[in-house]
Amino acid sequence: xxxxxxxxxxxxxxxxxxxxxxxxxxxxxxxxxxxxxxxxxxxxxxxxxxxxxxxxxxxxxxxxxxxxxxxxxxxxxxxxxxxxxxxxxxxxxxxxxxxxxxxxxxxxxxxxxxxxxxxxxxxxxxxxxxxxxxxxxxxxxxxxxxxxxxxxxxxxxxxxxxxxxxxxxxxxxxxxxxxxxxxxxxxxxxxxxxxxxxxxxxxxxxxxxxxxxxxxxxxxxxxxxxxxxxxxxxxxxxxxxxxxxxxxxxxxxxxxxxxxxxxxxxxxxxxxxxxxxxxxxxxxxxxxxxxxxxxxxxxxxxxxxxxxxxxxxxxxxxxxxxxxxxxxxxxxxxxxxxxxxxxxxxxxxxxxxxxxxxxxxxxxxxxxxxxxxxxxx
Numbered sequence: 001x002x003x004x005x006x007x008x009x010x011x012x013x014x015x016x017x018x019x020x021x022x023x024x025x026x027x028x029x030x031x032x033x034x035x036x037x038x039x040x041x042x043x044x045x046x047x048x049x050x051x052x053x054x055x056x057x058x059x060x061x062x063x064x065x066x067x068x069x070x071x072x073x074x075x076x077x078x079x080x081x082x083x084x085x086x087x088x089x090x091x092x093x094x095x096x097x098x099x100x101x102x103x104x105x106x107x108x109x110x111x112x113x114x115x116x117x118x119x120x121x122x123x124x125x126x127x128x129x130x131x132x133x134x135x136x137x138x139x140x141x142x143x144x145x146x147x148x149x150x151x152x153x154x155x156x157x158x159x160x161x162x163x164x165x166x167x168x169x170x171x172x173x174x175x176x177x178x179x180x181x182x183x184x185x186x187x188x189x190x191x192x193x194x195x196x197x198x199x200x201x202x203x204x205x206x207x208x209x210x211x212x213x214x215x216x217x218x219x220x221x222x223x224x225x226x227x228x229x230x231x232x233x234x235x236x237x238x239x240x241x242x243x244x245x246x247x248x249x250x251x252x253x254x255x256x257x258x259x260x261x262x263x264x265x266x267x268x269x270x271x272x273x274x275x276x277x278x279x280x281x282x283x284x285x286x287x288x289x290x291x292x293x294x295x296x297x298x299x300x301x302x303x304x305x306x307x308x309x310x311x312x313x314x315x316x317x318x319x320x321x322x323x324x325x326x327x328x329x330x331x332x333x334x335x336x337x338x339x340x341x342x343x344x345x346x347x348x349x350x351x352x353x354x355x356x357x358x359x360x361x362x363x364x365x366x367x368x369x370x371x372x373x374x375x376x377x
Contacts, residue, residue, distance in 0.1 A: 031057045033060075033074075033075040033083050033138070033166070034074045034075055035166075036166070037160040037161055038166045039191050039193050040167070040193070041169050041171070041192040041196065042168065042170040043195065043197050044199055044212075045199070045212060045214040045253075046214045046250045046251070047108065047200045048198040050171070051106070051107040053196070055111075057139070057141065058087070058105065058141070059112070061082075061084070064083045071083075075138070077138070077163065077165075078164065080135070080138040081138045082166050084137045084139065085117065085138075085139045086114075086117045086118070086137045086139070087141045088118075088130060089120050089121075089143045090144060091120045101113065102118075105143075117134075121148075123148060123152075124151040127142070131155075131159055131165075137165070138165050139167075139168065140156075141167075141169075142167065142171075143171070144170070146185040147234070150182075150183045150184040153191050156169075157191040171185070172185070173188070174212075175214070176216035176227060177229060177263075178258065182233070200252035202252060202253050203215075203252050204251075207254060210254065211251075211254050212255070213253050213255065213258045214252065215250065215259070217259075218249070224317065225318055226315065226317065226318050228262035228301075228318050228324070228327065229261070229262040230328055231327055232331070235361070245321040246323065262318060265305070269304065270331070271336060271338070274338035274339055275338055278339055278340075278343075282347075285347075288301075288328075292324040296319040302319055323357055325353055329347060329348065329353070333362070333369075334362060345369070349371070
């Protein structure tokens, strides 16, 4: 059996109590409010307890506030006291946790009431306003910071350095594609002073491995349908089981059970078709979108899936959810900037796509478009 490391915190204490030689693991300690300027990144897949971890910080702060003025001198820099905690959440995240009070820092197994120390913001400018309106707050918890524009990362860094405030970011760093969520996620790592990684059990029914990834899927007639690689990056919601072909569910999954069909197709077929359309050769893209919309099994996508995965049903299920053409167009327009708004509107009109679905997806992904003025090809 491995011996105790001499420098392991708690090892000497356990030995003094007469414990035999054993492994001592690092324990969760009460949060440090004495160090100014920290930017703490709490990362992990959905369901790993990121917001619940933030709630423990909130509870620790409530204990620390009951201490004497001696402690206040240790946790303060100028007028800010890091025991004063404020919780910030995105405006577009309002569809989650609707069963909880307005002042709740809610997570999957409960919530903390924040009273007046809570705000919903849309972007980094709203974030700056919250900072200005609360000059005595020393710790800010910004939930799902990757949902915001990248400017927020440097607003937090500069404010931390100048004012001694601490910022805690419980957030997804990787998206359902197992890639950096966006440029904001990259910048969060750039400005962080501390990173606390969390994991969850893989939620596949036949697995108990540690999960590092967030898996997105749909349910169609009881069948699990993995989200295609070009599924919209941001889909608001995901904390309730949907059993829907339109709204996805999410689970924490290990690498073996994180299915991600359509990545090769996206870069070998869809993106080149978008590039050709952007140069004026629209017909090949239009033909593929028509197949995706009307008969996915006769699309280039389905041919690619058959070639890549054979008859593996879990991957072929990815074409069962609806709105594949809408998702492909959203990807080309929002993320790749390969087609402009006039062409997008014309294609949607020609194909008779679902404009209500597209308007919501594009708005959630910060590229709002109105389809009230259709164009004809």
